[in-house]
Amino acid sequence: MEFPENLKYTEEHEWVRLEGDNIAYVGITDFAQSELGELVYIEVETVGETLEQGDEFGTVEAVKTTSELYMPVSGTVLEFNSKLDDSEGDDPTLVNSSPYGDGWIVKIELSHPDELEDLMDAEAYQASIA
């Protein structure tokens, strides 16, 4: 199981990858996808909304269970990864096969980039799930 060094992690098993000063990609960790099993649907209906850290921004459905997605930091949801939207003929299981790559879930604009400092680095996250 991989936990890239360049990401920040949350207790809710999400990761954030900062691109530039205040744009970031958000997804779920390899651990999270493995616990959930094969995803069947990802719902994000918050594109365009500005949310607080910890707010729910979407839902993932696995065969066995449902899990909410929470904003790792405050920000505006700019985009939902269209490759995951199976109404477009694409595939939510990209999150299973590539949780840190093609399986990113949303792109956000951070309201308070300093909130990233509250999140865990790879080592701390790995320790938290051990």
Next chain:
Amino acid sequence: MKNTPLNDKHLALGARMAEFAGYNMPISYSNIKDEHHCVRTNVGVFDVSHMGEFIVKGKEALDLIQLVTSNDASKIEIGQAQYSCLPNTDGGIVDDLLVYRLAEDNCAEGERAYMLVVNASNIEKDWNWISKHNSFDTRLINISDQTALLAVQGPKADEVLQKLTDIDLSELAYYTFTKGTMAGIDNVLISATGYTGSGGFELYVDIKNAEVLWDAVFEAGKAYDIQPIGLGARDTLRLEMGYCLYGNDITDETSPIEAGLGWITKTKKGEFNSRDIFIKQREEGVDRKLVGFKVEDRRVPRHGYGIEDLEGNAIGEVTSGTQSPTLDVPIGLGYVQKEFAAPGTEIAVVAGKKRLKAVVQRPPFVEKS
């Protein structure tokens, strides 16, 4: 937490394990969808050794079983099995179970022998419940810890298992069983039953032979690409059939009449626990019913979600839900007020802030084979 006798096999196969009913059980080996399709189209093997087995033996064995179960056990011939439930005395269900009428070669004159197969989560509760009612000339023996159970399920199950035995498995009708030699192991109870709707067998075997039988079944199934199947797919398979799961769809608080188990509630057979309550429910009708439904949304219903009518009034609760791997749509079971139980009725499932449109449908959701 207990391990089944096949625990080393699961670990060697890299199964994802989790606690279920006090047992360390395989949830999935590859992924739930693939395992599900494997059983529907081919053949798969489940370790369900966590299930409980009790032997009921004695001159009045039938009297005890008739008192504690809802179905009419007097109708079971030697070599037959029957689905039934243990009602409590308040109109609820202690457990659902299978009742096997065993051969009487080890019985004294006038004795009968049965095997009751109960849910792992209820072994102790059932044991205490049945023992409490045992004022008869009959003995109750708990063989759960000595008994392994393999379910070999799917359209190719007969062909695979036929390679391991001289018994003609095509002669074994649904809900019948025989005891015999399989894979060189004596005294395997071969039962044409299952919890998948895809046909196949359940094999009861002494724990000391469990690994040998497991290996032999996989060896025989090699040419059929036989796969191990976890509890995850067991749940999706049973739910597509609308089979009840104890603890979800039926509980101490639900009556078999409400749960659509009227067909195993034989109020005319004579006295048994809660009989009068069930007679009354039959005559007057029940306020709520267990129904199946298909969700017309991509969100999946889950145990505990509310059910509303189209005006937003609460009318019930989801008891089981999943994404159907065969249909690729979300399906569920739940209790609704009787006015909403007719197939075709539109209802709404409450998933957090969302209301998911759903339509009542009579299970099975997928045709049984």
